[in-house]
Amino acid sequence: MLYVPDNVKSFLTELGEIARFSTRFFREGFLPRFEWEEFFRQCYVVGYRSLPLVGLTAFIIGLVLTMQLRPTMVYYGVEVQIPAMVGIAIVREVGPILTALIFAGKIGSSIGAELGSMKVTEQIDAMEVSGTNPFKYLVVTRTLATMLMLPVLVILSDTISLFGAYLGVNLYETLTYPLFFKKVFDNLTYIDIIPAFIKTFFFGFAVGIIGCYKGYYCEKGTEGVGISANSSVVASSVAIFILDLIAVQISDMFQP
Amino acid sequence: MKDEVIKIEGLCKSFGANKVLDHFNLTLHRGENLVVLGKSGSGKSVLIKCIIGLIEPDHGKIRVLGKDVQALNHLQLDYLRVKVAFLFQSNALYDSMTVRENLEFPLRRHSFQLNDSEVDQMVMEALANVGLEHTVDMMPADLSGGMRKRIALARTLILKPEIILYDEPTTGLDPITGLEISNLINQIRDKYQTSSLIISHDMHCVKTVAHRIVMLIDGKCYTEGTFEELSASDDPKIKPFFY
Numbered sequence: 207m208l209y210v211p212d213n214v215k216s217f218l219t220e221l222g223e224i225a226r227f228s229t230r231f232f233r234e235g236f237l238p239r240f241e242w243e244e245f246f247r248q249c250y251v252v253g254y255r256s257l258p259l260v261g262l263t264a265f266i267i268g269l270v271l272t273m274q275l276r277p278t279m280v281y282y283g284v285e286v287q288i289p290a291m292v293g294i295a296i297v298r299e300v301g302p303i304l305t306a307l308i309f310a311g312k313i314g315s316s317i318g319a320e321l322g323s324m325k326v327t328e329q330i331d332a333m334e335v336s337g338t339n340p341f342k343y344l345v346v347t348r349t350l351a352t353m354l355m356l357p358v359l360v361i362l363s364d365t366i367s368l369f370g371a372y373l374g375v376n377l378y379e380t381l382t383y384p385l386f387f388k389k390v391f392d393n394l395t396y397i398d399i400i401p402a403f404i405k406t407f408f409f410g411f412a413v414g415i416i417g418c419y420k421g422y423y424c425e426k427g428t429e430g431v432g433i434s435a436n437s438s439v440v441a442s443s444v445a446i447f448i449l450d451l452i453a454v455q456i457s458d459m460f461q462p
Numbered sequence: 463m464k465d466e467v468i469k470i471e472g473l474c475k476s477f478g479a480n481k482v483l484d485h486f487n488l489t490l491h492r493g494e495n496l497v498v499l500g501k502s503g504s505g506k507s508v509l510i511k512c513i514i515g516l517i518e519p520d521h522g523k524i525r526v527l528g529k530d531v532q533a534l535n536h537l538q539l540d541y542l543r544v545k546v547a548f549l550f551q552s553n554a555l556y557d558s559m560t561v562r563e564n565l566e567f568p569l570r571r572h573s574f575q576l577n578d579s580e581v582d583q584m585v586m587e588a589l590a591n592v593g594l595e596h597t598v599d600m601m602p603a604d605l606s607g608g609m610r611k612r613i614a615l616a617r618t619l620i621l622k623p624e625i626i627l628y629d630e631p632t633t634g635l636d637p638i639t640g641l642e643i644s645n646l647i648n649q650i651r652d653k654y655q656t657s658s659l660i661i662s663h664d665m666h667c668v669k670t671v672a673h674r675i676v677m678l679i680d681g682k683c684y685t686e687g688t689f690e691e692l693s694a695s696d697d698p699k700i701k702p703f704f705y
Contacts, residue, residue, distance in 0.1 A: 320558075323557070324556075324557075327552050327554060327557075328550045328551075328552050328554040329554050329555075329556055329557070331511075331516055331550065331554065332548070332550055332554035332555075332556075333556075333567075334516060335514050335516065335543050335546075335547075335548045336543065336567060336568040336571065336617075337540035337541075337543045337544055337568065337571055337572055338567070338568075338571050339536070
């Protein structure tokens with residue numbers, strides 16, 4: 207019989223449990239009663255409150271990426287292509303993946319810790335005995351909020367990154383604002399933008415569902431809350447990279 | 463015969479090899495305060511979580527207000543839970559909500575026809591019952607342990623339940639606050655004619671509230687009686703509780 211190490215077994219078991227948890231999300235998530243008030247509150251929490259961190263990081267990444275690219279581009283005599291190259295890099299990959307990773311760190315951990323703490327202090331049970339479906343109230347609202355807010359954050363982050371890149375270019379030469387963005391958008395096609403945008407919904411879903419799963423099944427008391435928060439970030443970051451790999455493979459099929 | 467609001471027959475529950483409840487029987491009558499007494503880890507909390515449907519038993523029957531709990535679907539169970547309130551050992555107040563929002567939470571879910579002023583009136587009435595009207599806009603983290611317990615009690619009262627399940631209501635409280643909570647349990651029973659199942663091993667609380675006591679030992683209903691009857695017992699398994 208095939209020997210399977212214990213850690214591989216537990217990894218596969220957890221993967222199966224997350225898949226079952228996700229199935230429950232799709233089964234229960236779109237049936238009434240829908241918790242609109244909590245959903246909008248979560249959109250505010252996960253979207254609006256993440257904006258300063260995402261915005262700052264995006265600006266710095268745009269700026270630094272441009273500064274790092276510049277010597278090589280100058281060496282090959284193609285510095286005129288910097289806006290196009292930075293634009294494609296940001297829109298296709300850097301913007302979505304970095305925003306998703308920051309989002310996983312900030313929101314994934316906070317969801318894992320919040321639900322974990324609610325679990326160990328019996329607040330989830332209290333919700334259930336008060337006749338509220340805690341899965342719908344806590345998991346569905348948070349996962350839908352992360353799914354919808356991450357794409358919005360990525361659009362904002364890409365825009366702010368491009369402004370950072372514009373500043374990066376203008377540190378060494380003078381390039382007007384319209385010309386910079388003309389060069390960026392002349393080289394961007396729908397094949398660059400649409401797959402990059404679509405994959406962010408999946409990144410948001412992964413962050414939400416994994417954070418909720420880790421918190422919802424938190425064990426070992428207060429120690430477990432820390433473990434939930436930490437493992438939410440690790441697992442959702444790994445999931446983001448795996449989903450990105452799959453998304454790139456799929457989008458490459460549509461490249462002319 | 464007195465009206466039975468909870469009837470448990472042959473209840474069994476195991477966690478792995480650990481048999482927590484072993485053919486346990488219990489009956490709670492209308493208007494009665496029944497205490498389930500047992501050592502820590504003897505399965506008392508598991509018992510009331512089975513009653514409210516939070517834990518599924520392995521065998522046995524649980525009838526609450528004439529309904530077979532295991533046979534109810536999710537909606538029917540939610541409807542039953544309006545009539546059966548649960549006071550958690552840890553209070554289980556929602557940390558992210560104010561006292562008002564904590565109390566409004568079950569109301570908003572079950573009493574859709576109420577307008578804002580009616581909801582506000584019910585919240586204030588529930589808080590008045592526990593003497594904490596001034597805490598209405600405070601956060602649970604700003605309250606003392608005793609206040610949190612009383613707020614949790616106010617939340618269980620807000621839907622005017624017929625049965626209240628108390629999971630160790632005085633654990634972690636000083637003797638004076640513990641006595642206040644015990645007196646409050648009696649006042650609530652007198653005012654709302656509720657039936658109460660109280661899990662406890664605090665003998666001051668047991669003496670204050672119990673009409674009848676069921677001893678849960680080795681997963682079974684070992685014996686039952688009034689406080690006076692059991693405290694006079696020479697049984698080596700009962701005597702240590704009343705020492």
